Amino acid sequence: MRASQYLIATLKETPADAEIISHQLMLRAGLIRKLASGLYTWLPTGLRVLRKVERIVREEMNFAGAQEVLMPAVQPAELWQESGRWDMYGGELLRFKDRHDREFCFGPTHEEVITNLASTEIKSYKQLPLNFYQIQTKFRDETRPRFGVMRAREFIMKDAYSFHVDDASLEQTYQIMFQAYTNIFTRLGLGFRLVEADTGSIGGNTSHEFHVLADSGEDAIAVCDKYEYAANVELAEARAPAPGTEKSKDLVEHDTPSIETIEEISQYLKVSADKTVKTLIVVGVDGLVALVIRGDHELNTVKAEKHSLIAAPLEFATEQLLKTFLSIKPGSIGPVGLNIPVIVDRSAAALKNFICGANQDDKHLSNVNWDRDTVIEEIVDLRKVIAGDICARAGDDSSDGAKLSIKRGIEVGHIFQLGVKYSTAMNARCLDQNGKAITMPMGCYGIGISRIVAAAIEQNHDDKGIIWPSAIAPFEVVIVTIGYKKSEAVRAKADALYQKINELGIDVLLDDRNERPGIMFADAELMGIPHRLVIGDRGLEKGVIEYKARDKADSEDIPLNKLEQSLATLITRS
RNA sequence: CGGGGUGUAGCGCAGUCUGGUAGCGCACCUGGUUUGGGACCAGGGUGUCGGGAGUUCGAAUCUCUCCACCCCGACCA
Numbered sequence: 061m062r063a064s065q066y067l068i069a070t071l072k073e074t075p076a077d078a079e080i081i082s083h084q085l086m087l088r089a090g091l092i093r094k095l096a097s098g099l100y101t102w103l104p105t106g107l108r109v110l111r112k113v114e115r116i117v118r119e120e121m122n123f124a125g126a127q128e129v130l131m132p133a134v135q136p137a138e139l140w141q142e143s144g145r146w147d148m149y150g151g152e153l154l155r156f157k158d159r160h161d162r163e164f165c166f167g168p169t170h171e172e173v174i175t176n177l178a179s180t181e182i183k184s185y186k187q188l189p190l191n192f193y194q195i196q197t198k199f200r201d202e203t204r205p206r207f208g209v210m211r212a213r214e215f216i217m218k219d220a221y222s223f224h225v226d227d228a229s230l231e232q233t234y235q236i237m238f239q240a241y242t243n244i245f246t247r248l249g250l251g252f253r254l255v256e257a258d259t260g261s262i263g264g265n266t267s268h269e270f271h272v273l274a275d276s277g278e279d280a281i282a283v284c285d286k287y288e289y290a291a292n293v294e295l296a297e298a299r300a301p302a303p304g305t306e307k308s309k310d311l312v313e314h315d316t317p318s319i320e321t322i323e324e325i326s327q328y329l330k331v332s333a334d335k336t337v338k339t340l341i342v343v344g345v346d347g348l349v350a351l352v353i354r355g356d357h358e359l360n361t362v363k364a365e366k367h368s369l370i371a372a373p374l375e376f377a378t379e380q381l382l383k384t385f386l387s388i389k390p391g392s393i394g395p396v397g398l399n400i401p402v403i404v405d406r407s408a409a410a411l412k413n414f415i416c417g418a419n420q421d422d423k424h425l426s427n428v429n430w431d432r433d434t435v436i437e438e439i440v441d442l443r444k445v446i447a448g449d450i451c452a453r454a455g456d457d458s459s460d461g462a463k464l465s466i467k468r469g470i471e472v473g474h475i476f477q478l479g480v481k482y483s484t485a486m487n488a489r490c491l492d493q494n495g496k497a498i499t500m501p502m503g504c505y506g507i508g509i510s511r512i513v514a515a516a517i518e519q520n521h522d523d524k525g526i527i528w529p530s531a532i533a534p535f536e537v538v539i540v541t542i543g544y545k546k547s548e549a550v551r552a553k554a555d556a557l558y559q560k561i562n563e564l565g566i567d568v569l570l571d572d573r574n575e576r577p578g579i580m581f582a583d584a585e586l587m588g589i590p591h592r593l594v595i596g597d598r599g600l601e602k603g604v605i606e607y608k609a610r611d612k613a614d615s616e617d618i619p620l621n622k623l624e625q626s627l628a629t630l631i632t633r634s
Numbered sequence: 635c636g637g638g639g640u641g642u643a644g645c646g647c648a649g650u651c652u653g654g655u656a657g658c659g660c661a662c663c664u665g666g667u668u669u670g671g672g673a674c675c676a677g678g679g680u681g682u683c684g685g686g687a688g689u690u691c692g693a694a695u696c697u698c699u700c701c702a703c704c705c706c707g708a709c710c711a
Binding site: 369507508540582606 | 662668669670673702703704705706711
């Protein structure tokens with residue numbers, strides 16, 4: 061491509077509404093432009109990157125035995141009513157009507173469509189397993205789109221769905237996809253981390269996320285390097301502490317006027333927060349439920365919602381409810397003598413002689429002990445892990461390496477074992493060896509294609525701009541010409557080299573604009589092109605061409621007569 | 635959805651409090667001088683001051699209203 065005939069839409073100044081570096085650089089380097097909130101146009105340079113990501117994903121999916129299909133973006137409401145998600149999905153589902161007043165949605169995901177297809181096309185176990193994928197535009201009406209294409213409303217996703225005769229086959233394909241994803245992110249040149257995950261609204265049981273670690277990431281991940289454990293904090297577990305061994309002391313009641321928070325009570329009684337508990341009253345499926353966690357911990361709402369006694373979505377009891385049913389106000393609630401189910405977090409349950417509210421206004425208790433003073437419904441894991449917790453896989457090991465740290469990540473891939481949730485709802489059945497109808501277990505596997513472009517930039521940039529991994533660079537090589545218009549020698553050499561590199565099948569940008577060198581250098585760096593060649597009279601007189609790698613500080617001179625071999629090694633070695 | 639904020643040229647902003655000819659830098663166009671790290675000189679045009687309604691002799695500026703966008707929180711590739 062010749063720069064003089066190509067849209068180099070670079071910006072000198074950072075647009076004011078771009079918050080994170082990848083968004084800023086995607087605008088500045090001329091990859092995208094915003095049309096409306098969460099909606100972006102991909103410019104030629106951005107589209108080149110996007111297509112390269114797609115190509116790698118497509119190659120690895122094909123290699124893993126998946127077959128590409130293309131489903132409609134617009135889907136009839138009936139399908140979603142059949143799966144039950146028309147009512148469940150909420151405002152994120154963009155719904156509309158056609159001229160006949162029939163209801164449709166713009167697909168945020170395609171379980172319904174593919175399961176519908178499978179139910180009509182798959183008749184026998186002999187056809188299984190089957191894995192279909194597509195690379196397609198999705199729409200989710202996000203409450204708050206942000207960070208450019210990182211959380212856009214319209215975005216491009218690779219989604220795959222597999223169908224099986226039994227769970228063993230599902231497990232097998234899950235492992236194959238697992239490997240395919242590892243290959244994809246490795247080839248993309250991304251530093252990524254595998255993370256155990258919650259299945260969320262998609263449903264199912266086993267699930268893993270692939271995260272690109274970056275400070276700007278929206279997800280918090282608990283990581284233990286020693287046991288190779290990483291989990292989304294909404295799921296992460298710490299090792300349950302051993303029960304305390306202290307001897308029980310006598311219960312003491314304290315007057316604690318206007319003391320309502322853990323911080324205040326621990327200061328007032330001069331004990332650390334981990335010797336206190338907080339009692340949270342939430343709405344249960346049948347009346348109120350008390351959740352007790354240690355004073356220094358936070359409730360994990362995802363874990364709480366999964367408990368059979370607790371209503372989902374989680375709802376805290378209002379002051380009005382507390383007054384009506386328990387005749388207390390928040391600030392001095394405790395587990396002692398509560399006449400509702402008390403569910404205790406494992407860490408809180410290990411405490412001896414702890415401090416809690418007395419269920420009387422302005423009073424707290426100390427030296428409380430579970431077995432003596434309370435009635436416990438159940439001990440479960442309810443809390444968010446914090447940095448420094450011991451890894452759940454550590455057993456008795458509490459060495460430093462087994463401690464959890466909290467890192468931030470960008471979710472770029474997610475794989476699920478769905479089971480029969482959708483195949484049951486939509487009647488996707490086939491015949492087994494015995495001629496008996498079975499409901500096919502399913503898996504589903506997503507990759508955020510457009511998000512990967514942003515994630516790659518988050519991981520690969522400097523103060524001058526993007527530093528693309530070669531595999532997804534819009535151009536692999538840029539030829540910067542100095543005096544292209546004036547110097548016959550420069551023009552001849554640049555044109556010849558440009559043609560040569562093109563013939564090698566390498567994406568090359570010939571900067572033949574009549575610009576000053578500084579502008580061309582700055583643009584090449586901003587756009588992150590991995591290899592730069594500079595052709596000018598100065599070098600030609602010495603018989604050399606300057607070469608510089610985007611990720612190296614220094615340039616080197618390559619003699620003209622060695623150019624071809626040098627280029628071949630330079631470009632393949634990266 | 636709740637809370638906060640912004641809307642003036644393609645981009646970054648000033649002007650609004652205190653009503654009176656719509657401005658600055660960059661970018662853009664023309665001519666010239668330049669050409670190894672975002673040049674200089676001269677000339678040029680940029681606009682529904684987010685939309686609508688109102689107050690006023692007069693509104694970017696005051697009032698009302700609608701809209702868009704951004705940031706902070708609960709959801710997700």
